[in-house]
Amino acid sequence: MVAVIGDVHGCFYTLTSLIEKTEEEFPQAEIYLVGDLIDRGKFSCEVMDYVEEKKFKLTIGNHEYMFLNHYRFPSPFAKEAWFNNGAEATLKSYEKRLERIEHHLKFVEKAPLFFNIDDCFISHAGISQLYSSIISLEILNDDKKLRKLLSKHLMEDFGILWCRGSLMNIGKLQVVGHTRMIEPKYIKDKNVLYIDTGAIGGNKLSAAIIENNSIIKFISVPTNKADLY
Secondary structure (H helix, E strand, O other): OEEEEOOOOOOHHHHHHHHHHHHHHOOOOEEEEOOOOOOOOOOHHHHHHHHHHHOOEEOOOHHHHHHHHHHHOOOHHHHHHHHOOOHHHHHHHOOOOOHHHHHHHHHHHOOOOEEEOOOOEEEOOOOEHHHOOOOOHHHHOOHHHHHHHHHOOOOOOOOOOOOOOOEOOOOOOEEEOOOOOOOOEEEOOOOEEEOOOOHHHOOEEEEEEEEOOEEEEEEEEEOOHHHOO
């Protein structure tokens, strides 16, 4: 059994409230996050510290990817991309602890593109329907081959960090964030669950409790206004 949490975007108090509620009801569930811990909200640094300290599982999101590119592969394009998507809020959260930036960059570098576990397939934005002609069952069953293929398209709008189009039915439940919904949304014919419920937009942060590719329950908490600018 796993609990998969949607995009946090610096909403520290909202996240800790959701974790408390989830752990109280499902203490046996291993906790995963679909990425986008940072940017836009007030407490990106605190969120990163908390997730690392609690040893939760994290897939990299497009916002972590922009953060990483800005520092590891600096260019005008990398800077513009990140600063157009909430970098200033993130940098403000590091103002008095700049040493944490390098530490968190190393933390992000370890985050995988996906978790392909018995309970479900977890990634930030999902495997696009555009891959259906090139991803075989053999590749889906080989994490190394799948990672190699998906890594070729990390900056493409159909890639696993950015896709907002239709996703591929991969034969097991895909759980993704990135595309904002009012409520968690399950697409039956694609076997895809969207769990970004717009915490940074003032709505709520949600977790999906999943076991053996079945959705057991949704747990949500409203956004704590202290997390927002």
